Amino acid sequence: MTTQRMLTGDRPTGRLHLGHYVGSLANRVRLQHRYETFLILADLHMLTTANRADDIARVTGNVREQVLDALAAGIDPARATFYLQSAIGEVAELNTLLQSLVTVPRLQRVPSLKEMSRAxxxxxxxxxxxxxxxxQAADILCVKAHAVPVGQDNHAHVEVTREIARRFNHLYGDTFPVPELVRSDVTSLIGTDGRAKMSKSLDNAIYLSDSADDVRRKVAGMFTDPNRIRPDVPGRVEGNPVFEYHRAFNDDHAQVAELETRYREGRVxxxxxKQALAAALNRFLDPMRERRSHYEQQPGLVDEIVVTGTERTRQVVRQVVFEARKAMGLAGAYNRLRRSAERHARR
Structure with missing residues (x-):
């Protein structure tokens, strides 16, 4: 039986944070032992909203940081293939081949695109x-991925990929697996400001690479229940960012339940x-800090991982794009013209 593949990744716009972890990274770590894993460093996608020269100049550094974040979170470099999207030209070719299989009105109904444009x-x-x-469909289909773990913002994108794969297979014969969306247990994580989801651009994020002091400082400034002005006033737990983080990251579930009860009763x-949350987050992040330090002490390792992975992925993608062109009949058209021209040249 052929090993099934998983593909997901991130735009190299900065370091990864807790929102990335709950949205997709936790599933990547869990599923890397079940699937052949491809992790895309999606710099072409970055160009859709960050395409200035200084944005592009930061790609190399951001790629290194994101790979380190992934390794620190528990991705095994022996099991996962990291690759730089822009280094594989065949991805753009497949993108061109797929564009005619979806309509403009269908893309305009994807809700996250307008949000990305506004942001x-x-x-x-x-x-x-x-x-x-x-x-994104080209990214997923170019390695014939079967599973795609992504955050909530990308759920609709994966559905577009599924539609395109089915449409291609209907028109040209079975070529691509129809990939499955892998959802996260935590649909989204609100930022430390309590007003929007965690985001680099909004400066409301706790990063996987933050120090223990950074975490304590950020947690101390977190938004809580705005109507609670004293500790003896009963507080709201539902929708309270501090307790959302407790439920997502605190491994001491008895402590969480006890704090929720006391908070509702105005006894804490x-x-x-917040001090309990900071301690819990640092317990959660400490193993990542240790793994990150281990990899940082190996100069050139991250660059080697990316280069080796990109070269390996290029071979996979070239074969898949060849199969797509053959299924569509594009390869045959040129070959017939070439053979005819050669025959006439010999006369």
Whole structure:
């Protein structure tokens, strides 16, 4: 039986944070032992909202940071293939082949695209951003991935990929597996400001690479129940970011239940609840810090991982794109013209 594949990844726009972990990274770590794993460093996708020269100049450093974050989180470099999207030209070719299999109105219904455009401060959506899900489909299908663990923002994108795969197979014969979306247990993680999801651009994130002091400082400033002005006032646990983090990351479930009860009854202050959360987060992050330090002490390792993975992925993608062209009949058209031209040249 052929080994099934998993593909997912991130745009190299900065370090990974707790939102990335609950959205997709935890599933990557869990599933890497079940699937042949491809992790894309999606710098072409980055261009849809960050395409200035200084944005592109930061790609190399951001790629190194993100690979270190993934290794620190528990990705085994012996089991996962990291690759740089822009280094594999055949991905763009497959993107072109797939573009005719989806309509503009269908892409306009993808909810996250408008949100991405607004977050980037764009008055109008670019052609590249509208086509983001098609390029993502090319990423997924170019390695014939069977599983795609992504955060909530990308759920609709994976559904577009599934539609494109089915459409291609219907028109040209079975070529691509229809990939399955792997959902996360925590659909999204609110930022430390309590007003929006965790995001690098909003400066409301706790990063996987943050120091223990950084975590304590950020937790101390977290938003809680705005209507609670004293510790003896009964507080709201539901929708309270501090308790959402406790439930997601605190391994001492009895402590979480006890703090929730006391908070609802007005028998504990925000300071104690936040101190317990900071301690829990640092327990969660400490093993990542140790693994990160281990990999950081091996100069050149991350670069070697990316280069080796990119070269390996290129061979896989070339074969898949050849199969797609053959299924469509594109390879045959040129070959017939070439053979005819050669025959006439010999006369």
């Amino acid at each position: 980037a401060g764009e008055a109008e959506m670019s052609y590249a951003l509208l086509g983001y899900p098609v390029l 202050g925000d300071v104690e609840v």
